[in-house]
Amino acid sequence: MIKNHTQNVIEITEKYSAHNYHPLPVVIAKASGLWVEDPEGNRYMDFLSAYSAVNQGHCHPRIIKALKDQADSCTLTSRAFYNDQMGPFLKLLCEITQMEMALPMNTGAEAVETAIKASRRWGYEVKGVIADQAEIIVCSDNFHGRTTTIVGFSSEPGYKKGFGPFTPGFVTVPYGDIAAFKKAVNKNTVGFLFEPIQGEAGVVVPPDDYFSECARICHQEKILTMADEIQTGLGRTGKWFCVEHYGFKPDMYILGKALGGGVIPVSAVTSSKEILGVFTYGSHGSTFGGNPLASRVALESLCVIRDEKLVENAAELGPWFLNELKSIPSKHILEVRGKGLMIGMVLKKEARGARRFCEALMHKGLLCKETHENVIRFAPPLVIKKSELETALEKIRSVLLSPELL
């Protein structure tokens, strides 16, 4: 049998790549906006957006131009010297997050590590916690990245099995439970690290008053609220930041993914001078953090979200799309939940897993991915139009009502 290009690519990838992912059997060779294309020329709607890293759509012309222009002038200086791109990027980021300072890194996990370090040092130097006693409260079913420290406070055995020993100083509470949160607070608590909606856990939305009440307690007890908006931020939920839905401003924003416009990894923590001011020369850093190429791309990525009103688009289309999904009369659907264009469709146990539905959707030209066993996540680029969502709905309806997937 003659193999096509897709089969060859999958074979070589499976042979040489560590098996730390379980991708759908599709190869993407080209991408633009909402659409991606395999080597055989089949086109698909991307309803995953690289886990929300492509909010601006694939290969956005303005972002690609910024990348190319900057690549022609200067790409990396390290922080041993100043570069002329980082300052303007951080200025805009601070304006958008309404914070005083920012610390740029590369991946989401590095930004989470940065927030952890900042809150601990703030705890010792500002709050007055006894050395090495700092505690950070985290939520069950969290996903904050893959470093050893971060997986150490995961409640998902698959993320941590075989990787111990882990960093101490984290206390886990059930997501959404205010009483449990109150109980976990003590004089050593320096921070509360949370996802405003838990993406990897299956688009889990907490009760409306959960975070505002936790934030009130944190304020009262001098505990830093650290919002991991790596997936929920930058327009995804129909607000610039998901915490805005809950009516409070955190002490720290942790950002990544779409900050790099789906082009290169860019992450950052933004906060006050009091908090990020705890970092002194040499206490933290990254060779590539704040590099001119990344800074120029990130600046343009933010401008695209602002100028193209992508937050407004998610706010307008998201609730409509969610209701349309809810009205699909499929016996497989247990619940549809989310905010903006971050939507999880929870299937019943009897549906025998979300994966086979994602595979069927792939054959219909729509790419999405199961999260955990039973949830299909829909998170298209925020540049999507209503007519495209209508096309997607037809595909989703036909799969969920298909007699072949009983």
Ligand SMILES: Cc1ncc(COP(=O)(O)O)c(C=O)c1O
């Ligand atoms: C909420 C959240 N935090 C942190 C991360 C880690 O980001 P990265 O994969 O860039 O390290 C992710 C990635 O999915 C995420 O969704």
